[in-house]
Amino acid sequence: MTTYPSFGKEKRTMTIKPESIVHRFPWATGDDAQVWVVDFSSKSTPLIAQLLRAIGLTSRPLSVEGLAQAWAGEQTRPKLIILSGGNDSVTQLGAPKIPESVFHGIRTSGICVLGICYGAQLLAVLDGGMVKASATPEFGEAHVECTAGSFGAYPGGSVVMNHNDEIEYLPGWQVLASTNRCYHAFARRDNLFAVQFHPEMDHTEHGGELLREIAFNIAGCTSDYAFDPSQFIAEARVWMNDICAPYARAVCAYSGGVDSAVAEAIARPVFEDRMRSIFVDNGFMRAGEAARVRSVQGGEGLVVVDAAERFYEAIDLIPFGLARSLREQRYFEGQYFEDVRRAIGATFFCVFSEEARKLGLQPGMRAALIQGTNAADIVESSTKLKSHHNVGTIEHELGLDVIEPLAGLYKMEIRLLALALGLPESVAFGQPFPGPGLALRFSGRFFREYVQPLQQANAILEEIVAKAWPNLHDPARPCQYYVALGTSPTTGLLGDERVIGYSLIVRMVWSRARESYSTLHVNALSQELQNMLSSRLINEMQGDVPIVRVFYELTGKPPSTTEPH
Numbered sequence: 001m002t003t004y005p006s007f008g009k010e011k012r013t014m015t016i017k018p019e020s021i022v023h024r025f026p027w028a029t030g031d032d033a034q035v036w037v038v039d040f041s042s043k044s045t046p047l048i049a050q051l052l053r054a055i056g057l058t059s060r061p062l063s064v065e066g067l068a069q070a071w072a073g074e075q076t077r078p079k080l081i082i083l084s085g086g087n088d089s090v091t092q093l094g095a096p097k098i099p100e101s102v103f104h105g106i107r108t109s110g111i112c113v114l115g116i117c118y119g120a121q122l123l124a125v126l127d128g129g130m131v132k133a134s135a136t137p138e139f140g141e142a143h144v145e146c147t148a149g150s151f152g153a154y155p156g157g158s159v160v161m162n163h164n165d166e167i168e169y170l171p172g173w174q175v176l177a178s179t180n181r182c183y184h185a186f187a188r189r190d191n192l193f194a195v196q197f198h199p200e201m202d203h204t205e206h207g208g209e210l211l212r213e214i215a216f217n218i219a220g221c222t223s224d225y226a227f228d229p230s231q232f233i234a235e236a237r238v239w240m241n242d243i244c245a246p247y248a249r250a251v252c253a254y255s256g257g258v259d260s261a262v263a264e265a266i267a268r269p270v271f272e273d274r275m276r277s278i279f280v281d282n283g284f285m286r287a288g289e290a291a292r293v294r295s296v297q298g299g300e301g302l303v304v305v306d307a308a309e310r311f312y313e314a315i316d317l318i319p320f321g322l323a324r325s326l327r328e329q330r331y332f333e334g335q336y337f338e339d340v341r342r343a344i345g346a347t348f349f350c351v352f353s354e355e356a357r358k359l360g361l362q363p364g365m366r367a368a369l370i371q372g373t374n375a376a377d378i379v380e381s382s383t384k385l386k387s388h389h390n391v392g393t394i395e396h397e398l399g400l401d402v403i404e405p406l407a408g409l410y411k412m413e414i415r416l417l418a419l420a421l422g423l424p425e426s427v428a429f430g431q432p433f434p435g436p437g438l439a440l441r442f443s444g445r446f447f448r449e450y451v452q453p454l455q456q457a458n459a460i461l462e463e464i465v466a467k468a469w470p471n472l473h474d475p476a477r478p479c480q481y482y483v484a485l486g487t488s489p490t491t492g493l494l495g496d497e498r499v500i501g502y503s504l505i506v507r508m509v510w511s512r513a514r515e516s517y518s519t520l521h522v523n524a525l526s527q528e529l530q531n532m533l534s535s536r537l538i539n540e541m542q543g544d545v546p547i548v549r550v551f552y553e554l555t556g557k558p559p560s561t562t563e564p565h
Contacts, residue, residue: 021401023243024373025236027408028053031070033060034221036078038067040086040096040118044518046376047200048082048116050410055212056223064096071102080112080219083119085198089165090121090131097122112191112219114211117163120194124184127192130169134181137164139558140519141203142179144186151176151186152213157205159185159197160519162558167194191218202511203519227413229420233266236405240270243403244368250403251356252277252370254302255435256293258418258427259372259406264297265421266405267370275370276301278355280348283308284437286462287455296427303359307351312448314343320445333443337565340446344436361400369400375410429472431480432517440565441484450485453545457483457504460536465508468529478508478523483537484564485545492548501546504537507553509562520557 035052037059039045045061052059060078062070067081088095098106103126106113115123121131138161146156156177167184173194177186187194193214199207215221244250252264254277264277279302281290290304318339323329361367406414418428434440438454461483469477486503493499509520525533534550541547553560 020399023401023403024378024407025239025405027232027236028058028225031060032076033058034079034219034224035059035082035215036062036067036070036080037082038062038064038084038098038119040064040084040088040122042085042087042116042118044198044200045084046410047202047518048084049375050412051200051208051211052215053225053227053410053413055208055215056225057215057221058225064098068099068102071105077109077111079221080114080215081106083113083115083122085117085119085162088118089133090118090125091133091165098126100126107192110191112193112214114193114195114214116195116200117198120184120187120196121163121165121167123192123194124167124170127173127189128171129167129173131165132168134164134166136181138162138179138181142181142185142197144177144179144197146177146186147175151210152217154206154210154213159199159204159207160201161197163196167196170194198518201519203521227416229413229416232409232413232417233420236266237270240267240403240405244270247271247366247368247401248274249359249361249365249367250275250370251359251361251367251400253352253372254279254293254297255372256289256296256427257372257433258411258414258423258430259374261296261372261423261427262414262417262421263370263372263404263406265423266417267403268300271370273301276303276359278303278305278352278359280305280307280351280355282311282344282348282437282439283451284311284344284439285455286433286437287459296424303355305351305355307347310351311344311347312446314347315340315439315446318343318446336445337440340439340565341436344439348435356400367400369402371402371404372406372414373404374406374414375408378407425472431478434563440563441482442487443485443564444487449544450487452543453541453547454483454485456541456543457485457537457547460540461506461533464529464532464536475512476510476523478510480517480520480562481506481508481523483507486549486551490549492546494546494548499546499548501548503549503551504547505551505553505564506533506537509557517557517562520562522554522556525552 035057037045037048039061049059049061086096113123124131140161141158142161144156144159161182166182170184170187173187173189175184175187179185182196184194185196198204199210201207250267250271252260252267252275254260254264256279267275277297279290279293281304294302294304318336320336321328321332323332415428438451441454442450461481465478465481484505484507486505489500490503491498492501508523510523511517511520530552537550538547
C-alpha cells in the first residue's frame with residue numbers, strides 16, 4: 001500500500017547565521033527512506049530523486065561523507081543505494097570515493113547498489129575493475145541494445161551519455177546492455193549494477209522501467225510515495241501554523257512564477273494580514289508582467305516596485321573590455337554577463353530590503369521571509385552546480401528567519417499544487433523565466449534601447465505559440481521559448497532603403513518531461529510557422545532598433561545551454 005508521510009508539528013531547521021534560521025517543511029525526506037542517493041556533485045542528482053518519486057519511492061540524499069556517517073550510525077538500512085554521476089574522473093588523485101570499509105559492508109550486506117556514470121565507474125574500481133579515458137568520449141544520445149533482448153521490463157532504446165572515461169575491465173560481471181561505442185553500458189554482478197548512461201535523464205527512453213526493475217523486483221523496495229496536493233497543503237499549513245507562532249510579521253518574495261505564487265498562496269491564510277508580498281520589476285521583465293502579477297495575486301497585500309532605472313544604472317557601471325583577440329573576446333563576454341547577473345542580484349537584494357523596511361520589517365525583530373525555494377534549488381546550490389538567490393542570500397540583508405514550505409518538492413509537484421490552490425493554468429504550467437530576465441538575451445554591452453524591442457518580440461512569439469499550441473498540456477508544445485537580440489549590426493533592406501539593423505534569434509525547445517532541462521530538443525517548425533515568425537517579427541517591430549534578419553536556433557542542449565548566457 002502507498003503511504004504518505006505525515007509530519008504534523010515536526011520541525012526541520014537549519015542555521016544560516018546566528019540571527020537567521022531557515023525552516024524547511026520536511027516532505028518525503030525521512031531518514032527511514034528505502035533508497036539512499038549519494039551525490040557526487042552531479043547536475044542530474046535532483047532528477048534521480050524525481051524519477052524515484054515518479055515510480056513511487058522516497059529517497060534520502062547523502063554526500064559521500066554523509067554516507068559513511070549514516071552507515072556507521074544508522075540502525076535502519078536502505079534496500080537500494082544509488083551513486084550519482086559527477087564531474088570528476090575516478091582515475092584522478094583526490095576524486096571522491098566511498099571508503100573501502102563502507103563499500104565492503106554494503107557489498108556483504110546484500111543491499112542493492114546502482115552506480116550511474118561516475119557512480120558506475122566507481123563501482124567498477126571498487127570491485128577490482130579498471131577505468132580509462134575513452135578513445136571516443138560520448139556526449140548526447142546513443143542507442144542501447146540489451147544482450148538478452150530486455151532487462152525485465154526495460155527494453156533498451158535511446159539513452160543519454162555524458163562521459164570522458166569508460167570501464168575497460170570488469171572481472172566477473174555480466175554485461176546486460178551495450179552501445180556501438182560503450183561495451184559496459186549496463187552491467188551486473190550480484191547486487192551491484194553499473195549503468196554508464198543516465199536513466200534519470202529526460203531523453204533516456206524507459207529509464208523508469210529500468211529503475212523499477214532494480215528497485216522493486218531486485219532490491220525488494222515497496223512503494224512508499226504518492227503525491228496528494230490537498231494533503232500536502234493541509235499538512236504544510238499545520239506545520240506553518242506551528243512555525244509562524246513566534247513571528248509578528250512576514251514578507252513574501254513574489255516573482256510571479258509558480259514557486260513563489262504557490263508559497264504565497266499556502267502562507268496567506270496562515271499569516272493573514274500579517275504578511276505582505278513584494279514584487280520587484282527590474283526592467284527586464286516581459287511586457288505587461290507587473291499587470292499579470294497583480295491579476296494573479298489579486299492585489300491582496302501586494303507591493304509592486306518599479307525599479308528599472310536602478311537596475312539599468314547598476315549595469316551601466318559594468319566595464320566591457322575591448323578585445324584584442326578571439327580568446328579575449330570570449331573571456332570579456334563571459335565575464336561581462338557574470339557581472340550582469342551579480343549586479344542584478346545585488347540590486348534586487350537592496351531594493352527588496354528597502355521595501356521590506358518600509359513595511360516595518362527591521363533587523364532583530366521577530367519577522368519571517370516566505371520563499372518558494374524548491375528541492376532542486378537546494379541541491380544545485382549545495383553542490384555548487386548553480387547559485388540561487390533564494391538560497392542563503394536575502395535573509396543576510398534583512399536579518400530575517402526564512403520559511404520555505406516547498407523545500408521538499410520538485411517542479412511538477414509544485415505545478416499540481418498550483419492547480420489545487422486555484423491558480424490559473426497559465427501560472428501552473430507557465431514556462432520558466434530566469435531571474436535576470438531579458439538581460440540574458442542579447443550579446444555585447446547593454447544598452448537601454450535593447451529592452452523595448454526584446455519585450456515586443458517576446459510578446460509576439462508568445463502570441464504565436466499560444467495560437468499554434470493552445471493546449472498547455474500538448475507534449476509537442478515548447479517548454480521554453482524566447483527571442484534574443486543579435487546585437488552585431490547587419491545590413492538589410494527596408495523598402496528601397498539600405499539599412500544597418502539588427503537580427504532576432506528565436507529559440508524554442510521541448511522536453512519529454514517538462515521539468516527536466518538537463519537535455520533539450522529543438523521544436524521543428526512548419527514552413528508556415530517560420531514565415532509567420534519572420535514576417536511578424538520584422539514588420540511589427542518598432543523603435544530605434546530596426547530588425548532586418550530573423551534566425552531560428554537549431555542547437556539542442558547539450559552542447560548549447562537553454563539561455564544564451
